Amino acid sequence: MNAIRQATAFDFAKLLTLGAIWGAAFLCIKLGLEGFAPITLAVSRTLLGVVVLLILLAATGTKLPYRRRDWGWIAVIGAVNTSLPFLLIAWGQQFIGAGLASILMGAGPFVALFANHVLTHDDRITGYKVAGMILGLLGVMILVGGEALTGLTASFFGQLAIVGAAASYAASGVMTRKISHLPAASGASATLLMGAVYLLPAAFIFEAPLASRPGIAAIAAVLFLGLVSSGFAHLLRFQLIRDTGAVFMSQVSYLVPLFGVFWAWVFLGERLHVEAWIALALILSGIGISRLRRKRKARLLDEL
Template sequence: MTPIRPATAGDAAKLVALGAIWGSAFMCIEVALQSFGPLAIAAFRVVLAAALLLGFAFAAGLRLPHAPRDWSLLTLVGLFGAGLPFLLISWGQQHIEAGMAAILMGLGPFAALLLNHVFTSDDRLTWQKLAGVMLGFAGMAMLVGLEGLLGGRTTLIGQLAVLAASFCYSLSALLTRKLSHLDSRVSAGAVLLTAGLYLVPAALLLDPPWRVVPSGEALAALLFLGVVSSGVAYLLRFQLIKDTGAIYMSQVSYLVPVFGVFWAWLFLGELPSEAAWVALALVLLGINVSRLSRRRSQPAA
């Protein structure tokens, strides 16, 4: 794997941009669902984003990898890092609001902590990390429990779908570092290409786009999801993981729920409930607490 380096101010700017972009995806999915089904949304996202990134890569003289091991990893990352989460989030948002979906995605860092403890030897659970995990899950339990009971069975299922998507992203991050020897445009584009192999045949069979007469708003939201929330965002994600590591990139989880709630309020008029505000506070507090031991163990720059 390519060695990582200390994060720079440019990396911090990329991290904030990634948080803002990913936070906007929930709002765009809610708008796109007015005309398109969740399977069509997920398939369109990966196709447009893959074409964009691979087009840039080929124009720069880059080529797709040849090693079977690389394609095995790309296929797995495509499944857990794009195909499944895109579909789960779009499907889940049929039953919950954009702001709630963004908060639920804040589970990602806690899932990453548990996965790293099981599958790595250099990022084990500590008491601080365990306390952070407990705070984060308390926030999720408050949000899912109260909102799920009030909203009924379909609301609860939608919430669980988004939580499963967050877990998929965390699982894919464990594999993405193994692709750091590839150019970010190639790896991100190839991952989205493999995700399309799962999603496009299913969408053509079960949710054919020619049956839809989309509104202008839904079509614009879908284009934004493909170009910006998928194409640009995945390029930033892979660059950050390659340059600074998955742990630094995971800090975007501070930003995604905040931006998600903000965009949903600004453009959709969605006001979070009291339970949502408490859940958001517990999630952000839990992420900070879980990182205390890591901060203390890092040498001063």
């Protein structure tokens, strides 16, 4: 397991990019569900993502992993990081709104915080990290609004599915560090490929994917989900976990709803209210505060 390092400005830029991509993904999932069943949607985006990453491997001359031990971890990560959360989110969003889903996904960073504290030696709980997580979640709740919480009783199983997806992503972050010695493109391709291996037979067993008759909007949504949200974003996620740790990476959950509001302003002309700016300040402050103690330690070590 490679040791993580202090996040740089470039890492923060990657985190913002992931937030921007996944901020649009929830909307695309809603559109995609109008033409595809949940498992079919999940496997379609996964296969498209695999194609993107395999092309990248061929272009760069990078090979897929070959060690049996690596593939053991990849088999587990493919299920926990790809097939399970993709399926849970697509299924859960049939019953709850995107706002409530955003709040529930905010559970992920807290799960990642405790899981990494127990299972790693260099990504431990600190007061700064806890404070940062709380600020980020508070920002999401202000952004989405208290009315989203009124849906907490509407669909228990839909909500449980989203929380399960958040926990699954958090757990997979710890596991991904087990293959952090692999090139990013290689590890990302292999785990996404395993996710497709699980989802493809499930789609044919429980649904009829070849009978889907999606419209143009649903097809466009799946193309974005596959090529950008699954393929390109999966590569960035692998890089961030490998370099900066799963806790830092998990805070993208707070940026996702913020960018969802931003895209609605850009493409739909929806007005940005003052709550959005307050949420932005809280979320970015939370991400920054969560790294303060590590910076101080690094500075002391340099002085010694």
